[in-house]
Amino acid sequence: MTLSRPVRSVLYIPGSKERALDKARGLVADAIIFDLEDAVTPDAKDDARETLKAELAKGGFGNRMKIVRINGFDTDWGRADAEAFAGADIDALLLPKVNSAADLDSLAEVSGDTPLWAMMETPEGVLNAKSIAAHPRLQGIVMGTNDLVKELGCRVTPDRFALMTSLQLALLAARAAGKVIVDGVYNAFKDDEGLRAECVQGVALGFDGKTLIHPAQLDVTNEVYAPSEADLDLARRQIAAFEETEASGQGVAVVDGKIVENLHIVTAKALLAKAEAIASLEG
The missing domain is CATH 3.20.20.60 (Phosphoenolpyruvate-binding domains)
Structure with a gap:
């Protein structure tokens, strides 16, 4: 919870x-x-x-x-x-x-x-x-x-x-x-x-x-x-690479030389959600 x-x-x-x-x-x-x-x-x-x-x-x-x-x-x-x-x-x-x-x-x-x-x-x-x-x-x-x-x-x-x-x-x-x-x-x-x-x-x-x-x-x-801009940029690129790989049905997603798995996407999406919640609070 x-x-x-x-x-x-x-x-x-x-x-x-x-x-x-x-x-x-x-x-x-x-x-x-x-x-x-x-x-x-x-x-x-x-x-x-x-x-x-x-x-x-x-x-x-x-x-x-x-x-x-x-x-x-x-x-x-x-x-x-x-x-x-x-x-x-x-x-x-x-x-x-x-x-x-x-x-x-x-x-x-x-x-x-x-x-x-x-x-x-x-x-x-x-x-x-x-x-x-x-x-x-x-x-x-x-x-x-x-x-x-x-x-x-x-x-x-x-x-x-x-x-x-x-x-x-x-x-x-x-x-x-x-x-x-x-x-x-x-x-x-x-x-x-x-x-x-x-x-x-x-x-x-x-x-x-x-x-x-x-x-x-x-x-x-x-x-x-708060998530840094670098953290958020990486999260967005991980999600994009993972979704692109899933759509093509080939290979594995790689970002900055590192394999991106589903667990990384869960973390990335949570990070983006946290940034949105912070923006909403501060707004």
């Missing part, structure tokens, strides 16, 4: 700050995570819930995805968050620190028909990634790399070697279940070069997009996660 809409850039916005919420209406993010968890202090949780409800009711966020990250059900606010936004004009509820499919069952009981997303940010959650990703109400997965680093007790290096097993296990689970999955945040929001390198790595691994902590990270992320 992969999304037909792009999720290159998924920006966290505090659910408690009216000014930030208003500014988000004009940002070029593909999706927004309205955060009621980490971005809101305990004494402001109830007020933040009401503030976010009011701002979402005003609308103006365009056709970008609207995702609300609620507090966990092991807190005093999680259930009230879920009940408050069940049936609201949003695209999904995001549950933090999902350890098992049972956590999603609990949310599903009170969230109406609203699709669910899951934060993968604990060792237990990663080890249960297959059953979590297969949950029938789940639409997407978000990697919570900061919490994973804390829980694993590992050190972060530019190649993210210590996180690679966790990232790939979650990716395998998402792809096996046909669900969307977006990479974790890059904390140094003024470091465009480092962000670009991590986005390039994320694309190579197979992520659909990346979560972001600051609007300054949007342009780089949108650029890297």
